[in-house]
Amino acid sequence: MRYLLIGLLALLAWPAQAALNVFATVPEWAALAREIGGDRIKVFAATTALQDPHRIEARPSLIARARNADLLVATGAELEVGWLPVLQREAGNSRIQPGQPGYFEAAAHVRLLDMPASIDRAAGDVHASGNPHIQTDPRNLLKVGAALTERFAALDPANAAAYRAGHAAFAERWRANLARWEKQAAPLKGMAVVSQHKAWPYLYDWLGMREIAVLEPKPGVEPTLAHLSRVREQAMASKPRMVIRAAYDASRPSEWFAQEAKVPAVVLPFTVGGSDDAGDLTTLFDSTVARLLKAAQ
Amino acid sequence: MHRVFPLVPAALGALAAFPVSAASAADADLQALRAEIAQMKQSYEQRIAALEDRLKQAEAATPQARASDDHSAHREGGRADAFNPEIGLILQGQAKSMKDVPERAVSGYWPAGHAHDEDKRGLSLKHSELILSANIDPRFRGVARFAISRNGEVEVEEASVSTLGLDHGLTLRGGRFRSEIGYQNALHPHQWDFADATLMQKVLFGAEGYRQDGLQLKWTAPTELFLQFGAELGRGDRFPGSDRNKNGSGAGVLFLKLGDDVGASHAWQAGLSLLRTRASGREAHFEDIAANEVQGLFSGRSRTAVADFTWKWAPNGNPKERNFKFQTEVFQRSESGDFSCNDSNGTSTTCANTALGGLAVRQSGGYAQAVYQFMPRWRAGYRHDWLGKGSKSFDAGTVFAALDEGNAYFADYKPRRDSVMLDWSNSEFSRLRLQYARDRSMLGIVDNQWTLQYIMSLGAHGAHKF
Numbered sequence: 001m002r003y004l005l006i007g008l009l010a011l012l013a014w015p016a017q018a019a020l021n022v023f024a025t026v027p028e029w030a031a032l033a034r035e036i037g038g039d040r041i042k043v044f045a046a047t048t049a050l051q052d053p054h055r056i057e058a059r060p061s062l063i064a065r066a067r068n069a070d071l072l073v074a075t076g077a078e079l080e081v082g083w084l085p086v087l088q089r090e091a092g093n094s095r096i097q098p099g100q101p102g103y104f105e106a107a108a109h110v111r112l113l114d115m116p117a118s119i120d121r122a123a124g125d126v127h128a129s130g131n132p133h134i135q136t137d138p139r140n141l142l143k144v145g146a147a148l149t150e151r152f153a154a155l156d157p158a159n160a161a162a163y164r165a166g167h168a169a170f171a172e173r174w175r176a177n178l179a180r181w182e183k184q185a186a187p188l189k190g191m192a193v194v195s196q197h198k199a200w201p202y203l204y205d206w207l208g209m210r211e212i213a214v215l216e217p218k219p220g221v222e223p224t225l226a227h228l229s230r231v232r233e234q235a236m237a238s239k240p241r242m243v244i245r246a247a248y249d250a251s252r253p254s255e256w257f258a259q260e261a262k263v264p265a266v267v268l269p270f271t272v273g274g275s276d277d278a279g280d281l282t283t284l285f286d287s288t289v290a291r292l293l294k295a296a297q
Numbered sequence: 298m299h300r301v302f303p304l305v306p307a308a309l310g311a312l313a314a315f316p317v318s319a320a321s322a323a324d325a326d327l328q329a330l331r332a333e334i335a336q337m338k339q340s341y342e343q344r345i346a347a348l349e350d351r352l353k354q355a356e357a358a359t360p361q362a363r364a365s366d367d368h369s370a371h372r373e374g375g376r377a378d379a380f381n382p383e384i385g386l387i388l389q390g391q392a393k394s395m396k397d398v399p400e401r402a403v404s405g406y407w408p409a410g411h412a413h414d415e416d417k418r419g420l421s422l423k424h425s426e427l428i429l430s431a432n433i434d435p436r437f438r439g440v441a442r443f444a445i446s447r448n449g450e451v452e453v454e455e456a457s458v459s460t461l462g463l464d465h466g467l468t469l470r471g472g473r474f475r476s477e478i479g480y481q482n483a484l485h486p487h488q489w490d491f492a493d494a495t496l497m498q499k500v501l502f503g504a505e506g507y508r509q510d511g512l513q514l515k516w517t518a519p520t521e522l523f524l525q526f527g528a529e530l531g532r533g534d535r536f537p538g539s540d541r542n543k544n545g546s547g548a549g550v551l552f553l554k555l556g557d558d559v560g561a562s563h564a565w566q567a568g569l570s571l572l573r574t575r576a577s578g579r580e581a582h583f584e585d586i587a588a589n590e591v592q593g594l595f596s597g598r599s600r601t602a603v604a605d606f607t608w609k610w611a612p613n614g615n616p617k618e619r620n621f622k623f624q625t626e627v628f629q630r631s632e633s634g635d636f637s638c639n640d641s642n643g644t645s646t647t648c649a650n651t652a653l654g655g656l657a658v659r660q661s662g663g664y665a666q667a668v669y670q671f672m673p674r675w676r677a678g679y680r681h682d683w684l685g686k687g688s689k690s691f692d693a694g695t696v697f698a699a700l701d702e703g704n705a706y707f708a709d710y711k712p713r714r715d716s717v718m719l720d721w722s723n724s725e726f727s728r729l730r731l732q733y734a735r736d737r738s739m740l741g742i743v744d745n746q747w748t749l750q751y752i753m754s755l756g757a758h759g760a761h762k763f
Contacts, residue, residue, distance in 0.1 A: 048561060050613035057609065057616065059564045059763055060523030060556025067466045067517045082725075086760045089438065092517050094462030099435055121726060221724065222673045250618050250673070 020156045023069035023096070025080050026053050027272040028135040029106060029144075031281045033073060035170040036149050040159045044069075049274030052248045053079055054220060058086035071155055072096035073148065076105030077112060077132035101154055107132055109147040110140045113201045127219075135271060137202035138178055138285050142171055177282055182207075185289050188296060192238045194231070194261075196245035196254045199270065203288070212238040215253045223253050232260050242266050242295040247274035264295040382431030382439075383757030387487045389423035391416075391750040396742065400582065403496060404708040404740040405686060406660065407595065408581045409503040409536040416493065416748075422447040423750075426454065426487065430759060436462045442485075454485075454508070466517035476507045477515075477527055478550050478570040479626050480605035488761060490622070491718055492732045492748040495664040496682035497628055501601060503536050507572070510534070511546060523556040523566070537599040537632065538574035548574035556763070561614045565607065566763055572601040576634070583648075584701045589640060591648040593700065595656060597634010603627070607763070620670045627663035632656070636691060638699055647699040654695045660687030662712075674722050682714040684738070705740065712738035728752045 020041040024030035030045035037043070044065050047053055053075070056062075066072065066087040074080050088097055095102035112130030134140045149167035153160035189208040196215045204211050213235040217227045244266045245254040251267075258265035268288050269278035278284040393416050401415055402408040424447065430440040442455040457472035477483045481498060494504040501507070511531030518524040533547025534540035541547055549572070556566035575598050583593040604627050611620040636656035638648035662684035670676045686709055700707075714737060720730035729751050736744040 048614065050561070051615045052617045055615075055617050057564065057611075057763055058760060059558060059609075060554070060566050061521075061558045061564065063517065063525075064521055064523040064556075068519055082760050084760070086762055089459070089461065090468070090517070090762075092463060092466040092468045092515070094435075094464050097435060097461050098432070121724070248613075248615055248617075 020152065020159075021068055021070045022073060023066055023071070024073045025084060026075060026135075028141075028281070028284075029073040029075070029148075031272040031284075032141060032145055032148060033152075035281065036145060036163055036166045037152055038162070038166055040156070040162055041152070049247050049269060049271045049278075054082060056080070056083045058083045058090070062087050063090045066091040066096060067093050069093065069096050069102070071102045071104060071151065073104045073106065075107055075132050075134065077107035077129045077134075078127045079107075079132035101151065104148060104151050106140075106144040106148075107134055109143050110134050113205060114198065131198060131201050133199045133270075134202055136200055136288075137206040138174070138181065138281075139206060140202060141281065142174055145170060145174075173282070177285065181285055181289050184293065188292055191242075191296060192240045194235055194240045194243040194257060194263075196243065196249050199246050199249075200244060200268075203268075207292075210238075212240055215243070215257060222250070225256075228253060228256055228260075232257060236261060242292075244268055246270035266291055266295045268292075382429045383759070385426075385428040385430075385757045385759070386755040387426035387428070387485075388753045388755070389425065389487060389751065390421065391423055391492065391748055392420045393418060393746065393748045395736075395746040396744045398739065398742060398744070401739065402582075402705050403500050403684065403712050403738045404705045404710040405712065406500040406684065407537075407579075407658075407706060409500060415504075423486075426485070428757075428759070430757075432461065433458070436460060466519060468515045470513040470515075471511070473508060473510045474513065476509045476529055476531070476550055476572075477513070477552055478507055478529075478572050478601070479603035479628070480566070480568060480607055480624060481626060482506045483762070487752045487754065490624075490666065490668045490676075490678055491680055491716055492730055492750045493716075493734070495626075495666075495680070496684055496712060496714055496738055497626060497662055497664050500660075500662070500684060501537070501603075501628060501630065508535060509548065509550070511548070523554070525554040527552045527554070533574040536579070537572075537576060537601065537630070539576045539579045541575065541577045548572065558614075562610055562612055564609050564614075564763070566605075567607075568603075568605045570603045570605075572599075572603075574599050576632075581706070583638060583704050583706065585638070585640070585645045585647050585699060586697075586701050587646065588701065589642075589645045589648075591638050591640040591645050591700070593704075593706070594637045594639060595632070595634055596637075597632060597656070599630065599632045601628060601630045609763075616670070618670075618673055622668045623666070625663065625665040627661065629659070629661040631659045633658070636696065651699055653699060654692040655690075657690045658687060661685045668718075676720050676722075678716075678718045678720075680714075680716045680718075682712075682716075682738075684712040686711055708740045710740045714738055726754045726758060 020037065022033045022037070022041050022043045024033055024043060024045050026047055027045045027049055030043045033041060033043050046062055046065070047056055074084060094100065097103060107129065112134070114131035116128065145167055149163050152163040185207045190210060192210045192212045194213045194215065195211055198214055198216070198219055200211065203209070213231050215223045215228060215231055217223055240261065240263055242264050243254045243257045243261070247267060247270050254265045267275070268291055269275040269284055272278060272280060272284050275287055278287045395418060397418065424444045427443045427445065428440070430438070432438045437458055438461055439458045440455055444452045444454045446452070453473060455474050457470050457474040459470035460468055463469060475483050475485070481495060482502065494506070498504065498506055509529050509531035511529060513527060513529045515525055515527040529550035530546040531548040538548050550570060552568060552570035554566060554568040556564070558564045577596045579595045580592045583591050585591045606625050608623045609620065612618070634656060636653040637651060638653060639650050640648045643649070664680060664682045666678060666680035668676055668678035714734055716732055716734035718730055718732040720728055722728045732748040732750070734746040736746055
């Protein structure tokens, strides 16, 4: 019994790791944190690009990781509302509770689109604070990156200069990338497209594309065949050029639409790791722009 | 600050309406005033125009600043829901077809819980649950759940406060809560994958499960493998214990949980829990040798050990399309103490505060269930319940001189039940379920049960545990 107690005390006094321990809910914030923090931080991504971030199980492994985190980086805007609160409550970690410096919400630092006029669950899985899929506009990463850098600096003042330098280097590269992507994507401007889930308003806003229809009848609700037929009839008048889905979406609805409407079905990586060629933030948008351009040919 | 501004135009309005005695004011004065006002007006208009220009420039230069202004209402973690506290309501009802058995006691097992909670034949309303929860301040979170029965009785299902900021992986909870003994017990009925409680839960704690009025301390180890220790101290007034009007704690629970992922597609959790409590004059219905209804009473210690294992699969960890869940629990209960019988009506000749000697019982059993979501919205599941005969040792001569040997409790029987279910969820907030069960939990009865059930949740609906 005495040894057990000593063992428990030893575990309690586990030396806090020198590196800032970052728990990112989705891969894009993990990648962004790595760009800024480099080796000075330890990053864990709770989900992969093949998982729907709305529907994640509060698995034991996630509780174990949240317990040791110094900083929790979430998207916010209710994206993780179905699972993150369980992790925060079960982790026994005051640092990552809402309102604490160790809790960071990316959506609080950008302009949100698609604010619902009314909040009624009859409209499906609507997000009261706006569409949470902000990472599909690369300009948002600059804003989130700047805020995240300051959070790193506040939590780990000893390395503040290094974080700021890391961010400055990232921002410089990113601005050059932005100019390149925007030039490449110029032919996409004004193009009419159909989406499977309302996951892309920020991407369309960035590239000036027009979403003429969404396959899901309500956000988060699988489309039926009858609904798809109706969408097809309505959408054909506007001559869509492609139908777009994320790597984690079911393939059937957009494949069906592509076949019926004789347009290409495009799978975009959506986040880091969503396709083989989207291994980091830069290649994520390289791949996204390339896939869109290919489908538009 | 903002509240001050509406006052300014109001005050100006009042001044303007003030009856000015025109006759007494000299024309020159009036003209001077008018000139002054015109001058002020011009100067203010110029300044306003200049400010508007600056604002436009600033907006054009820093879209970021504008963006954050637009959404100053959205703050980090400022809301878990539009309500504070979060309010949720669970509505449940069912249609059930089953045999008409007056007292549904599992043969060979001491009847647990209240008989009035039993399912009814035909159409009935299951209890509705009202849930209020909120973070109280940065350190505490409170949850209250009220169960409203079909008769309108309100019961406090849960009323607990837990800490958010103890750190070191510690969480302390106090009040009334569902004990984390085993896996299924901590789940609320609306989270169950089948329409009714497992036979194991029914005989261990009653269909409603084991609730503690007390304290719970949990510690999560700082390891990448999920490792959690928990201890609960409670009043111990619920079956298998009984209220004993004493100082200190009446029931203790210890549990250990382990869990991890295997690749991206698999996750598991395993646990081991122990409950120690005592009963004093714990009552159950018996028949004496002359078929009078009497009370059998048990006083003594009760120990329960539960092992649980849960395994979940989803392709690439994305459960939206297809997913699978396997869950099993086994238990062993041992009780030893004194057995007696009594007749509150005073008609029984053999049971009148009659001591029946010692009673030592050791019983075990469990269940295993699998639920598969084969396409979005649709799930199918199978559950097998089994209970062992176990061993009971008592002085047969004394006991059967007072009580009828035919009482279900003395049956030498292995209760079994097989259930299959199919459910459809339009969204995560609504579910319809059809269940068929072949219930052989009562000696000599094979009960084919059909249940058609709905579970709806309104308002804030908290995230579910693994």
